Every structure is written in structure tokens, then in C-alpha cells.
Amino acid sequence: MxxxxxxxxxxxxxxxxxxxxxxxxxxxxxxxxxxxxxxxxxxxxxxxxxxxxxxxxxxxxxxxxxxxxxxxxxxxxxxxxxxxxxxxxxxxWISGSSVREVLDEVLAQEGGEAMVDRMMVKVGVAVGALHAADIVHGDLTTSNIMVRNGEGEGIVGFGEKEVVLVDFGLGTVSTQDEDKAVDLYVLERAFTSTHPKAEKLFHDVLKSYEQSYKGANVVLRRLQDVRMRGRKRSMIG
Amino acid sequence: MIALGLEGSANKLGVGLIRHTPGKPAEILSNIRHTFVSPPGEGFLPKDTAKHHRSWVVTLVKRSLKESGVKVKDIDCICYTKGPGMGAPLQSVAIAARTLSLLWGKPLVGVNHCVGHIEMGREITGANNPVVLYVSGGNTQVIAYAEQRYRIFGEALDIAVGNCLDRFARTLNISNDPAPGYNIEQMAKKGENLVELPYAVKGMDCSFSGILAVVDMMAAQLLSGNPKPLLTPEGELVTREDLCFSLQETVFAMLVEITERAMAHVGSDQVLIVGGVGCNERLQEMMGLMARDRGGSVYATDERFCIDNGIMIAHAGLLAYGTGFVTPLEESTCTQRFRTDEVLVKWRD
Missing domain, CATH: 3.30.200.20 (Phosphorylase Kinase; domain 1)
Incomplete structure (x- = not known):
């Protein structure tokens, strides 16, 4: 050649x-x-x-x-x-499934929440680290968080797998609590719209977010305001 | 069924008569309008606009009845714009509607102005379930229908796109006759150089005030030549036409982008443009190119239906009236703030 x-x-x-x-x-x-x-x-x-x-x-x-x-x-x-x-x-290339797919599959089972609590901690840590670096994702849905998994391994033992944040197309650098709170709000909406059981899981995400990011308190307080305001815009999907 | 529609949320006073016959397209019996045109460099003030509407409403209603040949006894309901819009002109028209209602003994139907635009656009174009871009002097919204509501997916976070264009027309001292936006469009056709303006899209929302501030500053520099003449990167002198061209290219690209994002989100390939800015042929052309790339199509209407008119109020009002909706006299108020998604759309599945 x-x-x-x-x-x-x-x-x-x-x-x-x-x-x-x-x-x-x-x-x-x-x-x-x-x-x-x-x-x-x-x-x-x-x-x-x-x-x-x-x-x-x-x-x-x-x-x-x-x-x-x-x-x-x-x-x-x-x-x-x-x-x-x-x-x-x-x-x-991140092989694996999105958190959304994992939740859809796991929450359909009896007691499925217990299988994903480790995963929720990892999501909270990842988002906390992102916000600590003043990076705002802009479209933080459960479809944009992947669980790294070997090709064709299926969804097994995902509690131990790495969580990866993807698609930063709408991302920005921002120090504003408002922007970070909106990130969390979008994620919360993604969780609650998936499954009723997912609401408690989001609570776990916030807990580990709080522990992994120093500025979390201010952002979480802001999240309260954003939730109140959220009704202003009715969005579906 | 026949409805009389009265519209006066901004500087146009519109009167329309429409007939609905089951199983047939709506029949437009009359659609007339009188516009309050302010002098170049000035906008229309609420007080003067209200005065204009008060002095013209009787003439227009009379003319509408005369040219259509409709008898008062044949009218089923009186529809008027409840909001959103400018307070004073809305009030004048609401008073006219109440007066006619009492005089003739006809029920009142309060109509959301935005829903009027959407329903008229759907009726005229035949677009069945499109993503709607509603762009005018007071509103900029990307809307899609779901579960008996017109839901707002994206909107302007500060001033409306039409307001941005209108105010720039004032900066350049362009005539407001027939409309400032129309005159900007004509000037933009002669523009060649694209100057760099901010581009402010955030997800499905956008913002126009920063763009207006920058293009206003450029216009000031261009008109005065201070501190130095305004030049393109190639060293050519920027013209007023170039600024109109650049402003249109930038804000319309933003509108098309947020519309495309909404289309991808809801999985629709139809787009309907309504509202006064929707008359702009460049916007229609850009939207058409986007829709074509997605394998879809764009629906737009001309100035008779894009620009505020009475017929759309009559049409949307009659649709609601057909489901049993009426506005009792004591509730026949108007409001400056009335969001599109507040209306329960009972006449659609």
C-alpha cells in the first residue's frame, strides 16, 4: 500500500x-x-x-x-x-442508555427505585460539579444524561456505571444562580413527567447535588422561585 | 350563523361580518378597516388611538352592514377583542360592542386577539394542525395546539419583533403609512451589505431590545457621520437600506430558528405565519426554505388577514359561540394581558 x-x-x-x-x-x-x-x-x-x-x-x-x-x-x-x-x-462515542431509558425500564418494576438510587447520587454529583465550574447545560433533561455501558450489555448493574452528561448545544458559561436553577428545574420536569415514582428519585439527585457543590444552597433557594414562576409558561413534551 | 366582529387592540379599527354554515368554509361577508397613522418619527399613543376608534366605529359598522347587505336581525352575536392590547383603544371598542349588544339585543362574545389570528389563519390557508408563528407589533409567540389549548412554546422575552421594526422606522424617520414595517421591507430590498448585529436566541425564546439598541446606535452614527463614518469591513459606506436589510435578516433568522426548534419538538412539518409582520415576504420566503428542508410547507396569508382585522374576531368568536360560549354584559370587560394559552379551545378535538 x-x-x-x-x-x-x-x-x-x-x-x-x-x-x-x-x-x-x-x-x-x-x-x-x-x-x-x-x-x-x-x-x-x-x-x-x-x-x-x-x-x-x-x-x-x-x-x-x-x-x-x-x-x-x-x-x-x-x-x-x-x-x-x-x-x-x-x-x-458513549455507549449505553440514557437515564430516561433506564428509568422507563426500571420504574416499571416493583421496587425498582431501590435499583437506581446509586445512579441518582451520581447524577447529582455530576450536575453539582458542572455548576461548580459555572457551566450551565441549557437543556438538562434525562435524555441528555447517559449511563455508560458496554455494547450490548443491557441495563444491568447500572448502579456502578458512570453517568455522562451529553449535548451541550445550548450550554453557556454563567455564574448566575438563576441559570443554574433553571437547569435543575428542567431536570425536575423531565423526572416528574417520566413517572410518578421518579419524584422521590429527583429528591436524591438534589441531596447529592447539595453535598457536591458549595453554592448549592443559593441555587436551591432560587429553584423555589423558578418553580413558582414555571406556571407562566405551559409547555408539553 | 352570522357574527359581527369588532377589533381595536392597537392602531387598526376593524369591522367584519362572517357567516358559518355547517360543512362549508366560512363566508366573509365584509372585512373593512381604518388605520390610525401617526406622523413619521412618532408611534401611536393610546389616547389618540382610542379617540380614532371612537370617531370611526359607527361609520365602519354602518358601511359593513351596507356593503354586505346583512340585516341586523340576521346577526347572531357581537364579537369584540377582549385583549391583549393597548388599554384605551380596547376600552373604546368594548364600549361600542356593548352598546350594539344592548341596542340590538344580541349576545356578546369576548375574543382573545391571538386566538383570532390563529383561527383565521387556519381557516384561510387550510392548514390543519400547524406550528404557528404569531408575529406583530405587540406579540411574538411560537404556538402549537395540544389538548384544547394553544400552547406557547417560545416567545419574545422583552419587546415584540414588530415593535423592534416599528421603532427602528422611527429612528430613521420613515413614514408610518401604510405601515412602518412595510416601508422597512421596501428599503431592505435595496440593501446589500450585512452589518453584524447581536443574535439573541435562548432555546425557543428570543430577545430584540439589544438588537434595537445596537442598530439604533449604528443609525445615529450613519446619520451624523460622528465619531466617524459607518463602514462595512470591506470599507464601503453603510447605507440606511443596509441597516434595514441587516435588521430584517437577523431578526427573521431568529424567528425561523425558534419556529424550527418548536417543529422538531412537536414533530410537525406545517408552519403557519400570522400577525402583521407575517405579511413580510422575506420572512415568508425564509420560513419556506426552512420548511422545505424539513419536507414540510409554510402557510401564510396576505395583509387582509395578517394585519389586525374584524373578521378574525368574528370568526373566532363565532366558533366559541357555536360551543355555547357567551360573555355576559357584566363580564364584558377588556384586559391588556390575556395569554393565548388561557383560552379553552372547545371547538377543536
């Missing part, structure tokens, strides 16, 4: 189409290293200058947040490669 020959590009499989980005499963550098590719395609409706500016800004901002979080040992996917002019981020 001559050195100039390049391997054919790895096939990519579309796994999610959001409003802003397309998410693919592919590989990075070597065929056996799975990767997630997040691509923000150019939007035809936008002026090309504005489009390029927004794509570049959002790509860089998301990558920076991920890198900053990772350097502080907060569980997020590693960034492999960023091409901001094409709107592409290659990052670590």
Missing part, C-alpha cells in the same frame, strides 16, 4: 435529527474507534455571512464547554476533532 493512499471514508449513520444539528455514529482515525459526529448543516434561509458566523460560534462554544468540563474531570464526552468552518465536532 502506498503511503499516499487514504482509507475510504467511514460510513456514517444518522442517529438523531434535531432542529439545529444532525448526529451521526461514525469512527475517528481508526475503524475500531467509534465516534459521534455532530454536524450543524448550513441553513439556506439564513444570509451566508450570518450562517457562517453562527455555525462557527456555536461549534466552538460547544467544544470549549466540553473541553473545559472534561479538564475539570466532569463526566462529558471527550472532543476528538473540531472543524468549525464545516460545523463538525467529532467526539467520544
Amino acid at each position: 502506498s503511503s499516499t493512499e487514504i482509507d475510504p471514508p467511514t460510513p456514517k449513520f444518522l442517529i438523531k435529527q434535531g432542529a439545529e444539528a444532525l448526529v451521526y455514529r461514525t469512527t475517528y482515525l481508526l475503524p475500531h474507534i467509534p465516534a459521534l459526529l455532530k454536524h450543524r448543516p448550513s441553513k439556506q434561509y439564513r444570509h451566508p455571512t450570518l450562517d457562517a458566523r453562527l455555525t462557527k460560534h456555536r461549534c466552538l462554544s460547544e467544544s470549549r464547554l466540553l473541553i473545559r468540563a472534561r479538564s475539570l474531570r466532569i463526566p462529558v464526552p471527550a472532543v476528538y476533532f473540531v472543524d468549525e468552518s464545516r460545523g463538525e465536532i467529532f467526539m467520544e
Whole structure:
């Protein structure tokens, strides 16, 4: 094989189409290293200058947040490669299930809550660490928290598995209690809308959040206000 | 069934007559409007707008009856805008509606202005269950229907998009006739250079006041040439047309983005644009490009139905009246704050 020959590009499989980005499963550098590719395609409706500016800004901002979080040992996917002019981020492939999927499966069983209490502690610790680093997720739902699991292992013994925060597309750096409280509120809504039993579980999340983040008290007080206000906007889904 | 609709939540006074026949599309018998136009550089004040409505309402109702040939005895109910809108003009029209109700002995139906826009848009375009972008001088909302309510998914956090455009028209001293937004649109067609303005989208919400502040400062610099002439990065002189163009491109991109996010969220591929800003052809074009990429379509109406009118109030009011809804005289108030999701939409499944 001559050195100039390049391997054919790895096939990519579309796994999610959001409003802003397309998410693919592919590989990075070597065929056996799975990767997630997040691509923000150019939007035809936008002026090309504005489009390029927004794509570049959002790509860089998301990558920076991920890198900053990772350097502080907060569980997020590693960034492999960023091409901001094409709107592409290659990052670590997290195999496993989302917390939402785990809850759906576990809570359907009798006494299922007891099986996930360790997981709740980990979620609280991860979110606490994120907020301690002044990073606000912006869309902190149970679908955006993964439980790392081997390929095809199924949902077993997940209490011991690592919890990973994903999708920082709407994330920002903020020191404001309000923004952090809204993060928690969004997460609470995600929990309570999943299952009646999940409400108690969210309580466990908040407890470990409180223990792992010094500023938690102020944020939790703020969360009370946000809850009161939450009725202003009626959202579904 | 026939309804008379009276609208006057802002600077337009609208009177409309509509007929509903089961199994047939609604029939527009009359749809007339008179607009209070303020001088260039000025907005419309509540006091003057209310005075305008008071002095025109009798003429318009008479003309509406005359041109449609509808007899008072054939009218089933009087529909009026309960809110949201400017207090003083709303009150003048509510008083006119009450007077007609007592004079003719007809029941009153108070209508939510936003719901009026949505229902009229659906009726005219035939869009069945779209995500609705409601954009006007007073409102900016992304709405989707679920379980008998029009739910607000995203909205402006400060001023409405139309207010941002109107106020910029004042800064540039552009005529308010026929509408400031229309004149901005015409100028924007001649703009070529895109200047950088803030872009403020937060999830499904957006904000316009910061953009207005920046574009106002640019306009001040452009008009005075102080402290230095306003230039593009390529060194060309920025024109008034360029600023209109840049403002439209930026705020409309924000609107299309939040609409797309709502569509992805609820899994819909139809989008309906209503409200005065919805007349803007560039906004319709951008929305169309977005919808096409998602394999969907955009529905929009022209100025007869986009801009505030009486027929939409008559239409939405008659839909509610058909389910048995009436507003007793002692409750026939109006309110400046009346959220879209407060209305129980009994006429839909």
C-alpha cells in the first residue's frame, strides 16, 4: 500500500435529527474507534455571512464547554476533532442508555427505585460539579444524561456505571444562580413527567447535588422561585 | 350563523361580518378597516388611538352592514377583542360592542386577539394542525395546539419583533403609512451589505431590545457621520437600506430558528405565519426554505388577514359561540394581558 493512499471514508449513520444539528455514529482515525459526529448543516434561509458566523460560534462554544468540563474531570464526552468552518465536532462515542431509558425500564418494576438510587447520587454529583465550574447545560433533561455501558450489555448493574452528561448545544458559561436553577428545574420536569415514582428519585439527585457543590444552597433557594414562576409558561413534551 | 366582529387592540379599527354554515368554509361577508397613522418619527399613543376608534366605529359598522347587505336581525352575536392590547383603544371598542349588544339585543362574545389570528389563519390557508408563528407589533409567540389549548412554546422575552421594526422606522424617520414595517421591507430590498448585529436566541425564546439598541446606535452614527463614518469591513459606506436589510435578516433568522426548534419538538412539518409582520415576504420566503428542508410547507396569508382585522374576531368568536360560549354584559370587560394559552379551545378535538 502506498503511503499516499487514504482509507475510504467511514460510513456514517444518522442517529438523531434535531432542529439545529444532525448526529451521526461514525469512527475517528481508526475503524475500531467509534465516534459521534455532530454536524450543524448550513441553513439556506439564513444570509451566508450570518450562517457562517453562527455555525462557527456555536461549534466552538460547544467544544470549549466540553473541553473545559472534561479538564475539570466532569463526566462529558471527550472532543476528538473540531472543524468549525464545516460545523463538525467529532467526539467520544458513549455507549449505553440514557437515564430516561433506564428509568422507563426500571420504574416499571416493583421496587425498582431501590435499583437506581446509586445512579441518582451520581447524577447529582455530576450536575453539582458542572455548576461548580459555572457551566450551565441549557437543556438538562434525562435524555441528555447517559449511563455508560458496554455494547450490548443491557441495563444491568447500572448502579456502578458512570453517568455522562451529553449535548451541550445550548450550554453557556454563567455564574448566575438563576441559570443554574433553571437547569435543575428542567431536570425536575423531565423526572416528574417520566413517572410518578421518579419524584422521590429527583429528591436524591438534589441531596447529592447539595453535598457536591458549595453554592448549592443559593441555587436551591432560587429553584423555589423558578418553580413558582414555571406556571407562566405551559409547555408539553 | 352570522357574527359581527369588532377589533381595536392597537392602531387598526376593524369591522367584519362572517357567516358559518355547517360543512362549508366560512363566508366573509365584509372585512373593512381604518388605520390610525401617526406622523413619521412618532408611534401611536393610546389616547389618540382610542379617540380614532371612537370617531370611526359607527361609520365602519354602518358601511359593513351596507356593503354586505346583512340585516341586523340576521346577526347572531357581537364579537369584540377582549385583549391583549393597548388599554384605551380596547376600552373604546368594548364600549361600542356593548352598546350594539344592548341596542340590538344580541349576545356578546369576548375574543382573545391571538386566538383570532390563529383561527383565521387556519381557516384561510387550510392548514390543519400547524406550528404557528404569531408575529406583530405587540406579540411574538411560537404556538402549537395540544389538548384544547394553544400552547406557547417560545416567545419574545422583552419587546415584540414588530415593535423592534416599528421603532427602528422611527429612528430613521420613515413614514408610518401604510405601515412602518412595510416601508422597512421596501428599503431592505435595496440593501446589500450585512452589518453584524447581536443574535439573541435562548432555546425557543428570543430577545430584540439589544438588537434595537445596537442598530439604533449604528443609525445615529450613519446619520451624523460622528465619531466617524459607518463602514462595512470591506470599507464601503453603510447605507440606511443596509441597516434595514441587516435588521430584517437577523431578526427573521431568529424567528425561523425558534419556529424550527418548536417543529422538531412537536414533530410537525406545517408552519403557519400570522400577525402583521407575517405579511413580510422575506420572512415568508425564509420560513419556506426552512420548511422545505424539513419536507414540510409554510402557510401564510396576505395583509387582509395578517394585519389586525374584524373578521378574525368574528370568526373566532363565532366558533366559541357555536360551543355555547357567551360573555355576559357584566363580564364584558377588556384586559391588556390575556395569554393565548388561557383560552379553552372547545371547538377543536
